[in-house]
Amino acid sequence: MSDLTRQSAATLASAIARREVSSEEVTRAHFDRIAQVDERVHAFLHVDPESSIARAREVDQQLAKGELLSPLAGVPIAFKDLLATKGVPTTCGSRILEGWRPPYNATIVDKLNAAGVVSLGKTNMDEFAMGSSTEHSGYGPTHNPWDLERIPGGSGGGSAAAVASFESPMAIGTDTGGSIRQPAALTGTVGVKPTYGGVSRYGIVALASSLDQAGPCARDVMDTALLHAVIGGHDPRDSTSINEPVPDVVAAALKADVRGMKIGVIKELKGEGFQAGVLERFNQSIEILTDLGAEVIEVSCPHFEYALGAYYLILPSEASSNLARFDGMRFGIREDDGKDRSVEEVMSATREKGFGAEVKRRIMLGTYALSSGYYDAYYGQAQRIRTLITRDFAYAFSRVDVLVSPTAPTTAFKIGEKLDNPLAMYLNDIATIPVNLAGNCAMSLPIGRAPEDGLPVGLQIIAPPMADHLLYQVGSALESALADRWGGLLISEAPTL
Ligand code: GLN
Secondary structure, eight states, X not given: OOOGGGSOHHHHHHHHHTTSSOHHHHHHHHHHHHHHHHHHHOOEXXXXXXXXXXXXXXXXXXXXXXOOOOTTTTOEEEEETTBOOTTSOOOTTOGGGTTOOOSSOOHHHHHHHHTTOEEEEEEOOSGGGOOSSSTTOTTOOOOBTTBTTBOOOSSSHHHHHHHHTTXXXXXXXXXXXXXXXXXHHHHTOEEEEOOTTSBOOTTBOOSSTTTOOEEEEESSHHHHHHHHHHHBSOOTTSTTOOOSOOXXXXXXXXXXXXXXXXXXXXXXXXXXXXXXXXXXXXXXXXXXXXXXXXXXXXXXXXXXXXXXXXXXXXXXXXXXXXXXXOSSSSSSOOOOOXXXXXXXXXXXXXXXXXXXXXXXXXXXXXXXXXXXXXXIIIIIHHHHHHHHHHHHXXXXXXXXXXXXXXXXXXXOOBTTTTTTOHHHHHGGGTXXXXXXXXXXXXXXXXXXXXXXXXXXXXXXXXXXXXXXXXXXHHHHHHHHHHHHHHTSOGXXXXXXX
16 A cells, blocks of 8 residues: 555555554554654644554454454544543643543543554643644644644644644544534544534543533544544443434445435624635535535524623633642642642642643633622523524524534634634634534534635534434535545645645
8 A cells, every 4th residue: 555644544444454454554654654744743742652553563463363343443543632541641731730641541542442443642732622723732832734834723733633644544532612623624624523422521531511522533524434433322431421322424424415405504604704715615515515406595593693602601610610620639740849838829839830821711710600699690691592502503403404604714823823812712613612502513524725825624514413424424425526626635635744
């Protein structure tokens, strides 16, 4: 096989299964690529090539004995650094967790291990997944492989950049307000936020528990589906996990057909604040979907304009509570100068030193919103808006099968451009946040490059709860129509680093 790092996960898996190439060779090829480009991209926070290669050899032996039956056996993967990985550093992009090695694995890490998937390492992210650019990482930003002076999106910019720069064929991200989909849009890759409860959250460090969901990232729809199928499903260790079979996302990706489907364009997510080239590509995709036999209509979701405001009360409230555990006593660093300090002094010094500015900002916002006398006015009101947004979706889905919008209002911006303006940063997630608030599922699919800057644009497909298969059915139909025009996936146009 020619360059192993250019192949899809599905292609690699079948070549490994036929023993044309070993998992060890595939894993080594990806570490060579990481050695070649990651100094510039900075997608990874932690790699341990020796143990990954040893693991790949084990998988090769299991395959030789016919012991492993899995559609992704032997294929490498990268994990966002807020998934607990037993004995392997897990920082959540924060200095406060420097040196912490979890004593257990997240359920999805265990599932992927059992499927013979080989971990390459842990990827960079905004600290505790708060951000849209990966610039809030305590370990320096990740760079967009399409243009190293630009951000790759966030918070899962490391996972998206690893996939886009061919350092890993696939990755796991988490999405609380858009952190899988927005980086996918900005790097020309595919990312899915599954239905809330569709993928276990056990062992995923919590940001906002009622919004968080882990999901797959890859370079094409089929690889994303294969990964989704492995990680999805009920987990008794996650009390919000849905006890129903995972929709057949792989069959839906194979079906790739939108004939007779009704697709709704969200009126509120295609106007002011959206870059002209993003809208141009979006409108072109709508025409293609119509040509493919879908009926496209416009639908209104009138309460979406309040989504960002509600999210920035609910998320900080939940985060301020979840992050209380990082106190210098149980995990990570402890700031203690040995001068007979009280517990409060040590906790406060540890949190002062260990947390970055964005995390502190949100802890303060959340603590304020939950404080007595304000709770109902802020948190309570935000929860009511959440209900209205869920109803907007329910009404829309009574008329259409799926909804579409641009994933992000603009293409990738320059490193530093929005760092001093939190509101400008927050506005990146205007189209993705409503989905987390309602708990349904969505995909970001690459649909071309914006004419004005040549950077990737993503289209968001949204489906009702537990109808994740529809994302893949529509996504793969549009993907193949677009690939016919481009002569391959968008990512094949990415500049070689
Ligand atoms: N960018 C959003 C935020 O800063 C989303 C984060 C996420 O999905 N983890 O909260």
